[in-house]
Structure formats: structure tokens, C-alpha cells
Amino acid sequence: MRSPCRVLGLIVTVVAPALAPALVPPVSAQTYPSATDPRSNLKPGRFDAGIATSNMRLVSFSHKPPQFDTARGLTFINSDLAFGTHYVYQGNFAGFTVWDVSNPAQPVIASVMECITSQGDPSIVGNLLFISAEGAGNRNDCAKGGVQDPKDHMTGVRIFDVSDPRAPKLIKNVQTCKGSHTHTVIPSPTDPNIVYIYVSGQQTARPATELAGCKNGTDPADPTNSLYQLDIIKVPLDHPEQAAVIPGARIFTGLEVTPDCATFCAPAETRRPPRRPGGGNPGDSTVAEALLHTGPHNCHDVTAYPALHLLAAACSSHAILVDISNPEKPVRLAAITDTNNFQSRHTAGFSNDGTKTLWTDEWGGGTGPMCQAGSIMELGGNTIITLSPDHRKMTQHAYFKLPSAQTAQENCVSHNGGLIPVPGRDLYVQGWYQGGVDVMDFTDADHPVEIAYFDRGPIDAPGDTSNASGRSRYTIGGSWGAYYWNGMIYSSELDRGFDVLELTPGPQLSANEIAAAKLVTLKEYNPQSQPKLVWPPAFVVVRAYLDQLVRNEGLAADRTSAVAAALDAAEKKSGAARAAALTALARQVDGYQRGAKDTARVRMMSGAIRQLASASK
Amino acid sequence: MTTTRVAGALVLFALLLGGPSRARGQGGGMTGMSGMDMGREIVIPPGAPYTKADVEFMQGMIAHHAQAIVMSRMAASHGANPQVLKLSNKIDQSQVPEIRIMQAWLQRNNQFAPDTSSWHHVTMSGMLTAAQLTELDAARGVDFDRAYLRLMIQHHAGALKMVDDLFNTPLAGQEVDVNVFANDVVTAQTAEIGIMQRLYKELPAQ
Numbered sequence: 001m002r003s004p005c006r007v008l009g010l011i012v013t014v015v016a017p018a019l020a021p022a023l024v025p026p027v028s029a030q031t032y033p034s035a036t037d038p039r040s041n042l043k044p045g046r047f048d049a050g051i052a053t054s055n056m057r058l059v060s061f062s063h064k065p066p067q068f069d070t071a072r073g074l075t076f077i078n079s080d081l082a083f084g085t086h087y088v089y090q091g092n093f094a095g096f097t098v099w100d101v102s103n104p105a106q107p108v109i110a111s112v113m114e115c116i117t118s119q120g121d122p123s124i125v126g127n128l129l130f131i132s133a134e135g136a137g138n139r140n141d142c143a144k145g146g147v148q149d150p151k152d153h154m155t156g157v158r159i160f161d162v163s164d165p166r167a168p169k170l171i172k173n174v175q176t177c178k179g180s181h182t183h184t185v186i187p188s189p190t191d192p193n194i195v196y197i198y199v200s201g202q203q204t205a206r207p208a209t210e211l212a213g214c215k216n217g218t219d220p221a222d223p224t225n226s227l228y229q230l231d232i233i234k235v236p237l238d239h240p241e242q243a244a245v246i247p248g249a250r251i252f253t254g255l256e257v258t259p260d261c262a263t264f265c266a267p268a269e270t271r272r273p274p275r276r277p278g279g280g281n282p283g284d285s286t287v288a289e290a291l292l293h294t295g296p297h298n299c300h301d302v303t304a305y306p307a308l309h310l311l312a313a314a315c316s317s318h319a320i321l322v323d324i325s326n327p328e329k330p331v332r333l334a335a336i337t338d339t340n341n342f343q344s345r346h347t348a349g350f351s352n353d354g355t356k357t358l359w360t361d362e363w364g365g366g367t368g369p370m371c372q373a374g375s376i377m378e379l380g381g382n383t384i385i386t387l388s389p390d391h392r393k394m395t396q397h398a399y400f401k402l403p404s405a406q407t408a409q410e411n412c413v414s415h416n417g418g419l420i421p422v423p424g425r426d427l428y429v430q431g432w433y434q435g436g437v438d439v440m441d442f443t444d445a446d447h448p449v450e451i452a453y454f455d456r457g458p459i460d461a462p463g464d465t466s467n468a469s470g471r472s473r474y475t476i477g478g479s480w481g482a483y484y485w486n487g488m489i490y491s492s493e494l495d496r497g498f499d500v501l502e503l504t505p506g507p508q509l510s511a512n513e514i515a516a517a518k519l520v521t522l523k524e525y526n527p528q529s530q531p532k533l534v535w536p537p538a539f540v541v542v543r544a545y546l547d548q549l550v551r552n553e554g555l556a557a558d559r560t561s562a563v564a565a566a567l568d569a570a571e572k573k574s575g576a577a578r579a580a581a582l583t584a585l586a587r588q589v590d591g592y593q594r595g596a597k598d599t600a601r602v603r604m605m606s607g608a609i610r611q612l613a614s615a616s617k
Numbered sequence: 618m619t620t621t622r623v624a625g626a627l628v629l630f631a632l633l634l635g636g637p638s639r640a641r642g643q644g645g646g647m648t649g650m651s652g653m654d655m656g657r658e659i660v661i662p663p664g665a666p667y668t669k670a671d672v673e674f675m676q677g678m679i680a681h682h683a684q685a686i687v688m689s690r691m692a693a694s695h696g697a698n699p700q701v702l703k704l705s706n707k708i709d710q711s712q713v714p715e716i717r718i719m720q721a722w723l724q725r726n727n728q729f730a731p732d733t734s735s736w737h738h739v740t741m742s743g744m745l746t747a748a749q750l751t752e753l754d755a756a757r758g759v760d761f762d763r764a765y766l767r768l769m770i771q772h773h774a775g776a777l778k779m780v781d782d783l784f785n786t787p788l789a790g791q792e793v794d795v796n797v798f799a800n801d802v803v804t805a806q807t808a809e810i811g812i813m814q815r816l817y818k819e820l821p822a823q
Contacts, residue, residue, distance in 0.1 A: 072725055073794040075666075093793055118793050136784070137666070137791035146666060146791045202800055300804075316808050341707050343808050363707075365801030368714040376703075376710060408714075474721040 032373060032405045039404040039436070042457030046475075046496060049459070055439070055452030055509050059488065059500040060105050065112040068092050074118070074367075074476060077494040080182075080416060083485045083525040084124040087165055090492050091120030095142075096131060097498075098165045104488045104500045110165040115142030117158060123185045123526040125195055127163040128240050132180035133173075134202065140173055150210045155179035157197055157233055159240050172241050174233050177205040177214035177226040182301045184528040186327045189309070193238055196327040198249065198311070199231040200299045220253045220297070228252045228297040230313070232328070249330040251313060251322050252297050296320075300362070301347040301416075305354060307532035310391070312348035312357050319348065319359050321391060336385060336394040340378040347416055351426040352533045356445055357385045357394075358428060360414040367476050371412035371435050373405040380413040382428075384445045400448035402435045409458035409474065410434030416481030418527040420489075420503070421520035422513045423535050424545050424604055427451070429489055431479025434458060437491050437501060441508075451508040454491075454501055485525050487518040507551075512543035537608070537615035539571055545605035554598025563589060563605075575616065582613035657729050665726070670789035672728050674799070675719045678779060679731045680739035682712040682719075685772055687736070688745070688753060692765065696758040700816055701765060704809070708769070711805060715798070722794050742782075743775010759820060766817045773806040773813070 042050035051058065063069070068076040079091035087110065088099040095117065098110040118135035133154050137146040140154045147153045156176035160168045178201025188194035205214040205226040217225030229248030236242050299315035304324060311322040311330065321334045346362040363380035364370040370380040381401030385394050406412045410433070417430025426443045429452075436455030442448040459475040477495030489501040505511040519541065520533050535541045546563055549555040555563075563585065570581040589606040596602045659672050685708055692705035716733060723730035736744070745753065745768055756764045780799045784790045790799055 073722065074797055075793045118796070135791070135793060136796050137793065146788065148788070202804060316804065317811055341704060341809075341812055345804070345808065364711060364714060365797070365805065367718055367797070367801070368711065370710070370714075374710075376707060379707060379710075473724075474717060 030399075030401065030403060031377060032403065037404040039406075039453070039455040042455065044409065044458045044461040046459050049457035051454070051456055053454045055504055055506045056437070056454045056489070056501050057504050058454065059502050060107060061496070061500075062099070062107045062109075062498045064092075064495075064497040065097055065109055067112050067114055068094055068097070072475075077476065078480060078492045078497070079119045079494075080121040080481050081483055081490055081492050081527075082122040082124040082129070083483070083490070083522070084126075085523060087124075087162075088485075088490055088498075089122040089124055089129055089162075090498060091117075091122045091131065093118040093120055093135070096120060096122055096129070096168075098162065098168065099498060100165070101488075101490070101500070104502075107498060107500065111168055113160070113168045115158070115170065116144055117142070117154075119181065121180075121182045123183060123197075123528070124162070124524060125185055125235075125526075126237060126524075127161055128235070128237065129160040129162045129168065130183060130185065130197060131158040131160065132183050132199075133158055134179040134181050142170065153210065155201075155206070157183055157199060157243075159235070159243060161240075172243055174243050174245065175211050176201065176231040176233070176245055177211060178203050178231060178298065179206075180231075182528065184302050184304050184311075185526050186304045186311075186324060186529060187306055188327065189306070189325070193236055195235050195237060197233040197235060197243075198302050198304070198327075199233060200301055201231060202298055202300065220250075220255075223247070223250070230299060230302065230330075234328075246328060249322070251320055251330060251332045252315070254332075255296055255318060255335060300345050301528065303348045303350070303528050303530055305350045305530045305532075308350070308354045310350065310354065312350060312359070314346050314348045314359055316343055316345040319357070319385060319394065321357075321387065321394060323391070333391045334387075334394045336396060338383065338396065340399075342378055342383055342399070346414070347528075349418065349428060350530055351442070352419060352421075355387055355389075356426060356442065357387060358382050358400075358440075358442055358448075359385060360416075360430070362413050362415065364411070364413050366413060366415065366433060367411050369406065369408050369410055369412055369434075371402050371404075371406040371410070371432065372408060375405075377401050382414050382430075382440065382442075382448065384442050384448055386445050397445040398448055400440050400442070400450075402432050402438055403450050404435070404453070404455070406435050407458050407462065409460050409462055411476050411478060415479070416483075416527065418483045418525075418530070419533065420484040421517045421533040421535070422509070422544060423516050423541050423608070424548050424601055425513070429482050429484050431482040431491055433476075433478030433480070433494070435478065437479050437482040437489065437499075439503075452503060452506075454499075459495055481527070483525070483527050484517070486521045510544070510547040510551075512540045512547050515540040516544040535608075537611040539567060539612065542567060542605060542608045542612060545601055545608060549596075549598060549601055549605065552598055552601075554601050555592060555596045559592050559596075563592075579613045579616040582609050582616060586610045586613060659728065662727075667726065667792035667795060668786070668789045670783055670786040671792055671795045672723070672726075674779060674783045674789070675723055675795065676729065676731050676735075677739060677741045678776070678802070679716050679719050679733070680735040681741045681744060681772075681776055681779065682716050683733040684736035684744050685769065686712055686716075686733070688750075688765065688769060688772070691754060692761070695754075695756065695761040695765075697765065698759070698762050700819075701762045704812055704816065705765065705769075708809065715802075718794075718798060722798075741775060742778040743772045745772065762820055763817070763823070766813045766820075770810055770813050770817075773810050776802055776806050 038052040082089040086102045090097045095113045095115040099107045100110045101107050117133045121132040123130045138154045139152045154173050157174045159172040162168045180199045181202040182200045184198040186196045205216045214226045216227045220228040231248045234246045296315045296318045299313045302313040304311045309325040311324045313320040318335045323331045342361045346360040348359050384397045412435035415431045420427040429439045439452035441451045459477045480492040482491040491499040503514045550560045566585045586606045586609040593599050593602045689705035689709040720730040753764045
């Protein structure tokens with residue numbers, strides 16, 4: 001059998017001169033604090049591990065369903081999450097679980113779908129659940145036993161009908177050339193019946209003998225070359241069975257550098273003539289080809305911000321910004337690399353205003369313990385990159401890594417997450433595998449800081465060599481992804497199950513900020529398709545800004561006190577009287593802008609007061 | 618080159634990894650291993666989701682990684698430039714835990730798990746010959762940078778070939794852990810080859 005999982009083309013950190021900054025300013029990385037962190041030395045254990053939290057509390061923990069709790073290694077690990085109505089869809093390498101979270105303190109399993117599908121990343125659109133399929137052992141019929149015949153191989157995106165969450169039905173397997181490690185839903189800007197699925201594959205294209213039309217070419221500009229493209233699936237929502245692959249996004253063309261290493265790069269045994277079309281051993285030339293063609297051609301993950309028509313594509317050596325105004329014809333706007341060997345290769349996210357992006361580096365692939373005391377701080381974390389207003393320039397600012405050293409027993413690296421809708425701040429909650437769940441504040445692109453966390457001790461004790469229970473002494477676990485959705489943080493625990501967390505107030509996050517975040521509700525949430533966050537007019541929104549101005553001393557203390565008192569007084573009024581009081585307050589706050597240290601935030605606060613005044617009439 | 622120096626680095630390395638693996642059936646040691654042959658028969662239990670090629674891949678890649686770590690740990694004492702040192706440190710820190718992942722997988726499946734000394738006895742694609750290792754160990758400063766980058770690119774390309782060979786073997790590479798690991802090797806090492814090509818180009822002309 002010819003597996004599709006062939007050698008990836010070579011990826012380099014050299015960009016075309018037009019894209020390369022002439023001089024990259026130094027980007028700072030923090031060091032681990034020398035003082036003891038509450039997360040250090042937590043008691044190990046699968047279900048009785050010690051827990052440390054900051055500004056967060058565990059609302060509930062639910063065990064994995066028994067169907068997925070039967071094996072060691074990665075076969076049955078949980079993967080990513082998607083959110084719709086009152087359900088959370090949790091991917092698993094062997095299927096998915098549908099959780100009813102009507103009561104987040106007590107999630108209930110609506111159904112467990114057994115279907116071998118690594119890695120199983122989900123997205124939900126109405127009644128359709130999309131699941132990424134990549135593994136070499138995934139079959140069309142979901143069954144165990146591996147792929148004996150290439151025609152049984154499923155790599156691409158599965159579509160399930162979940163109109164009855166208790167009985168999901170597989171309605172279509174959409175095969176793609178490079179498989180689907182992850183995928184991203186992008187709604188058509190013009191047709192509400194159409195969504196596009198951008199498919200990120202991690203592999204080279206399958207041979208045409210396995211899937212017609214696939215081609216591993218060497219010319220990135222060749223439109224028939226399936227290697228140098230993001231695959232795209234077009235889905236008519238009323239006829240999902242007609243979902244089909246359309247020509248892919250050619251966002252890599254021009255990132256290729258002129259190879260000059262043919263004389264020294266390839267070991268002699270791999271220096272073979274290119275494969276003849278339609279013949280020869282398919283393995284003969286792959287490595288040589290990879291060494292000669294050195295541009296990126298795969299993304300690990302792409303994050304869309306449909307409201308801004310932007311896509312942040314995390315493509316190994318390159319962080320790529322793409323215009324998706326026409327999702328069928330995406331256009332690359334900018335690309336950037338890193339001089340510290342950071343591979344912007346995993347996931348990206350935007351600030352709500354779209355001026356900043358963050359990128360993660362999954363150093364060690366998620367299975368390595370890359371947050372130990374001696375681990376390189378520039379690798380395996382996040383980096384913050386700002387966008388110029390015309391989106392043609394990306395500027396790297398700082399690195400952020402989980403500021404608590406983890407043990408050698410804990411696989412740890414930055415992983416998936418999403419924004420927390422606190423107005424006026426850029427807060428990103430994410431899973432760090434066994435590093436736990438962490439909230440990073442990247443409002444200041446040059447100084448991202450941690451403001452909340454949840455962490456368990458390692459699953460395995462150090463030196464636990466016992467195989468008696470059938471468990472490895474190095475069990476892979478922790479949070480695959482952690483996301484804020486309608487007031488709670490949901491975290492997918494690879495090995496243990498499903499966590500629900502809630503933010504709690506502290507010096508770095510006030511009760512008003514938490515309450516303001518809870519006002520933003522999303523009926524559907526696919527984190528890789530980032531929604532624009534909008535806050536309704538509310539006193540807590542104004543008070544959230546006010547708390548921030550108190551915290552950062554962005555406005556003089558007598559003035560913040562005056563605003564607080566005026567807000568209290570206005571809240572006691574109603575109707576036109578309240579509107580009049582708020583309008584007067586807004587004017588007063590406008591006057592505070594001059595001389596304030598944080599003018600922008602004062603302006604945001606007066607805007608929020610005006611909104612509230614309008615809503616009070 | 619001094620064999621002692623390499624051996625010294627290896628002892629330290631073995632200590633860092635917690636010593637030789639405690640694999641079932643390891644018995645009296647590593648003598649008799651050569652090439653892909655780990656010196657013991659590979660028995661695949663009926664119904665296992667993996668193949669002999671998967672076991673050989675995991676065993677062979679331990680030796681392959683172990684040699685890359687020995688090469689990388691020369692950088693600090695051989696006058697590598699800061700960029701090369703940074704990259705060698707990354708390769709070192711990346712591949713140490715990967716060896717542990719491979720050993721854990723082999724142990725979990727009751728297969729022989731080689732330890733980090735296996736690179737002395739096992740020759741996998743792209744691995745340095747004794748002469749190449751001598752050349753690397755004798756080099757200093759920019760000569761070391763040049764030799765390290767050239768030889769590590771060769772070494773990484775060999776790892777890519779090992780993955781390619783694995784996936785070209787019927788039914789191999791499907792077991793989930795092996796599949797994920799092999800794909801991770803490709804992702805990490807292709808990117809590193811790119812970095813090494815850039816660093817090589819930036820070296821002063823000979």
C-alpha cells in the first residue's frame with residue numbers, strides 16, 4: 001500500500017527579499033521565576049493529581065466516556081472542541097463525544113460516536129459537524145483494523161449530521177489530497193447557504209492512484225500541483241452530501257528560495273533522479289525533492305477572522321497573513337519568519353480589533369516536555385506580531401511562555417485557545433497540555449503577561465515504570481485546547497476527560513471585567529473561525545474600563561472615583577433621567593482624556609457610557 | 618577526534634536520560650547489534666495494530682537521534698557560532714524527549730527498546746560514518762559550524778528518508794503513536810534543514 005504520509009517538502013526560514021525585514025529587532029523572552037510557583041511539585045495522579053489555580057476555579061470535571069478510555073498511547077486521546085447551542089463537541093482520535101452543557105457544573109454525555117479518525121478536530125455549523133481526518137489508519141467506514149486497501153483510506157474531512165445530538169450520522173467523507181490535520185470554517189460573505197472549509201494538511205499529496213487529481217509537483221506556481229496549496233472544500237449547507245473540493249489556495253507561491261544546496265544537502269543515497277511521471281518507486285526521489293524545494297507548502301492551522309476578511313495561517317517556518325474577501329480566491333498579504341528558530345507553525349489568533357496577532361510554536365509536537373526549567377524560553381510558546389494598517393507588514397514583538405517550569409513527566413507546549421471577551425483587553429486562554437490552562441494578557445504587544453491559570457500535577461509519577469496497569473510511564477495528557485464560551489472556559493483533557501472552569505476575580509481581573517465578558521454570548525463558536533466580539537451597552541462594561549484605568553493608573557485617582565460615583569448615581573435613576581446623567585458623564589469623561597496616561601482607554605470608556613445613555617432612553 | 622570525548626558526552630547523555638532503558642528482554646546488553654538488526658527477533662503479536670517495520674523504525678530512530686545529540690553536544694566546546702549553538706541546543710532538547718517517547722512506545726508494546734548507546738552499533742540512513750564523526754570532532758570555530766551544518770543536514774535528510782521508507786512499507790505507519798511521531802519528525806526536521814541551509818549560507822566563505 002502506498003501511504004499518503006510522505007516526506008514533507010523542505011521548509012526554510014529564508015523569505016524572499018521583499019518579505020524579509022532588513023534588520024530584525026531583538027525580541028524579548030522571559031525567564032522562569034526563581035521563586036517557587038504553586039504549580040511546582042503538584043502531586044501526580046491521573047484522577048487524584050494536585051491542583052493549583054489562580055483567578056480560576058474548576059467548575060466540573062467529567063471522565064472520558066468508557067469507549068475512549070480503553071487504550072494507552074495516543075489511540076484514544078481527546079482533541080479539539082467546537083461549541084453550538086448548549087452542546088460541546090469534543091474530538092477524539094477514535095471518534096467524538098457530544099456533551100450537553102446546559103448545566104456546566106454537570107455536563108452530560110449526549111452521545112459518543114466511535115469512528116477512528118485521528119486527529120478528529122471538530123467544527124460545528126448548524127446541524128453539521130465537520131471532523132478532520134489525517135491518520136494513515138483511518139477508514140471510510142470508521143472501523144478499526146487499519147487500512148488494508150488504499151481505497152478504504154479516509155483522509156480529509158468527515159461530515160456528520162448532528163441534528164439529533166444523541167444519534168450523529170456520518171453523511172459524507174470528503175477526501176483531500178493532503179489529508180486534514182485541522183480545518184477552518186469560513187462562511188461565504190455573500191451566500192448564507194455556503195461555507196468553505198480550509199483544510200490544513202501536514203503531509204505531501206497522495207498519489208493520483210489513491211486519489212485522482214492529486215499531484216506532488218515541484219513548481220509552486222503550477223496550478224495542478226496539489227502540494228503547494230491549502231485545500232478548500234465548498235459545502236452547500238442544504239445539501240452537505242454535495243460538499244466538494246474546489247481549487248486550493250495558492251498562498252505559498254513566491255516563498256520558495258533558490259536552492260543552492262544540491263551539492264551538499266542531500267546524502268548520496270538520496271540523490272536520485274526525479275521520479276518519472278507514472279513510473280518508478282514513489283519513494284525514490286522524495287527526500288531529494290524535499291531538499292531541493294525549500295518553501296513552505298503546508299500550514300498546521302489557519303485562523304480566520306471573517307468579519308475582517310483576514311486569515312492568519314501558521315505554516316511552519318512562516319506566519320502568513322491572507323486576504324479572504326473572496327474565500328475562493330485568497331490572496332497573501334504578508335509573511336514573516338523568526339530568527340530564533342521559533343516555528344510559527346501551529347496556531348494563530350487575532351486581537352479583537354485585528355491589529356495584533358499571536359502565534360504558537362508546538363515545539364516537540366505536543367508530546368514532548370518542553371516547559372522544563374532548562375527548556376529554551378523562545379521556543380514552545382507564543383509570539384506576538386502586530387499588523388500594519390494596510391496589512392502589508394508584520395512586526396514581531398515578544399515571546400510568551402508558560403511562566404512555570406513543568407516536570408519531565410509533563411508533555412507541555414503552547415497549544416490551542418481563544419480570546420476571552422473582556423472589553424479593553426486582549427486576553428487569550430489556551431491549553432498547554434500538561435502545563436495546564438493559562439490566560440495570557442497581550443494588550444501590550446511588547447509585554448505579554450499571565451493573569452490566570454489552572455494546572456494539575458503530572459499524570460505519572462517520576463520513575464513510575466509499572467506497566468501492570470497497561471499504562472505507559474510517560475502518559476500524554478493535559479489540555480489540548482481551552483476556550484471561553486458563554487461565561488465558562490472549556491478544556492479538552494487528552495487523557496482524563498473534560499474540564500469546565502470559571503474565571504474568578506483578583507487583582508489582575510476584576511468582577512466587573514468578568515461580568516462584562518459574560519455579556520458576550522455566541523450561539524455557535526468554532527475557535528479557528530474567530531468571531532468579532534461586541535459588547536451590549538451595560539454598566540459592567542463601563543466599570544470594566546474603569547477598573548482597568550484604576551489598575552494601570554491610566555487616569556488620576558480622583559477622576560476614577562468621580563466616574564465611579566457618577567455611575568452609581570446614574571444606575572439608581574431610570575429612563576430619561578438615567579440617559580441624561582450618562583450623557584453628562586460621557587461629556588465629563590471626554591474632558592478627562594487630556595492629561596490622562598491612557599487616553600485611548602478613557603475614550604473607550606466614554607464611548608461605552610454614550611452607548612449606555614442611548615440604550616437608556 | 619577523541620573517542621573518549623564522544624564517549625564522555627554519551628555517558629552524560631545516558632545519565633540525563635535516566636540510564637539505559639529497562640526494556641523487557643534486554644538481558645545481557647547490546648552486543649551483537651548491527652545495521653537494522655537489533656540482535657533480537659521482533660515478534661508481532663496477532664492482531665497488533667503495528668508491523669515489524671514500525672518496531673524497526675522506532676528502534677532505529679533511537680540510534681539515529683542518539684548520534685544527533687552527540688553531534689549537537691560538541692557545539693559548545695568546539696567554538697560554534699551563537700546561531701549554530703542555539704540550533705544545536707534546540708536539536709538536543711528536541712531529540713532527548715523523543716528518544717523517551719520511542720522507548721516508552723517500545724516498552725509498552727513489549728518490544729526491545731534500545732538505549733542511547735545503540736548508535737555505536739546501528740547504522741541508519743544519514744548517520745555519520747566514523748570518519749565523518751572524526752572530522753566533526755576535529756573541527757573548531759567556523760570549520761565546526763560548516764561541518765556540523767553539512768553533516769546534520771545529511772543526518773536530518775536521513776531521518777526523512779527513514780520516515781519515507783516506513784510509509785512506503787505496506788501496512789506500516791498506521792498505528793497512531795507511530796504515525797503521529799513519524800509526522801512530527803518530518804515537520805520538525807524539514808524546518809530545521811531549512812534553518813541549517815540558511816545558517817550555512819551565512820557562514821563566511823572558505
